[in-house]
Amino acid sequence: MPPDYVIPILLLMVAGSSIMMTLTHYATGTSPIIFGSGYVPLGTWWRVGFITCVGELIIYAVLGTTWWRILGLG
Template identity: 40%
Template sequence: AWDNLAWFAVLVGMAGQLTNLGIVSWMSNCVAKLLQSFSLSWPVAFCVLEASYFLIHYLFASQTGHVGALYSAFLAMHIAAGVPSVLSALALAFNTNLFGAITHYSSGQAAVYFGAGYMELPDVFRLGFITALINTLIWGVVGTIWWKFLGLY
């Protein structure tokens, strides 16, 4: 447990340094300008940014590190692209929970299941991909209708 805590502290510290060094804001500004140059409507920009936020998690070893480094940057990109702010904030938060099952290192729970030997590595990635597709379908179809009903956009 202490080993995990030590590594977790390093990951959170590294995520904080990305922000402190201005890398996150620089990346955010570059992506926002790129999206604006394509003249995308906000729903298309929303889908592109949400998919990017989800897939970038393959490069992070923890949900907390990912959120600490990228949540505010992606929220700024959403708002710059014209996506309603409440929808942006909630969608990023929901998306953060969805990518917890895509790899053996994507969340604390995933590491426990893999480390205990319940699953082999190829199975983790295969099931993570299937879970991601199912979640995308549910959130993309049912979620879109529900959020419209709630008045989030």
Template identity: 60%
Template sequence: GVLTWDDVLTHKSAWDTITWFAALVMMATFLNKLGLIAWFSSALQASIEQMGLSWIPASMFLLLSYMYAHYIFASTTAHITAMFSAFYIAGIAVGAPPMYFALMMAAASSIMMTLTHYATGTSPIIYGSGYTTLGEWWKAGFAMSVINMLIFIVLGGIWWKILGYW
């Protein structure tokens, strides 16, 4: 008895968000079902093999490409659903240690949420508060992504090496 159905129906922006979110996740799922992700993963792997990179620079290239591709996604869930497996498979195929690369991909999946004012569900709300300008957000988001990735790659890499993950 806390809410009536009429109360729920009056929140049109919430329904709009749910509808768009469902559509984005559905599109990401169908990219996988239609074979685009497998094709993309193979193309990534072939491109890296042509460059002749060892697993370390190849995995860093994949990691940064995965993270900064978020500039073209308006949903973290859709991005991860659509691209994580392709980049992970390509990373393993070029020789990256599976657990280490999975941890790096998970870190990138979290860090990319601060890149833009539309990067994740809470970003538009925070940006809409008027605390920062669009330019400041993008500059700070990029700077923090670089700093955070360096911390994860260097300190995390050392720690994960000690733990035996690579």
């Protein structure tokens, strides 16, 4: 991989993993423990995960396009 692509690919991986961690009750190592303990019902987990995912996508879209404009790429 060319050195110029390392940082953008790492940022894409971080963005993708943060969205996936909030979306489902089995996405990360701690999620099954929290879900399995019965603190959060499945419907609530998916509803809050969806809302969080949409919020993160909006944040990434707004900040990302702003940052691209600052850099002169968009």
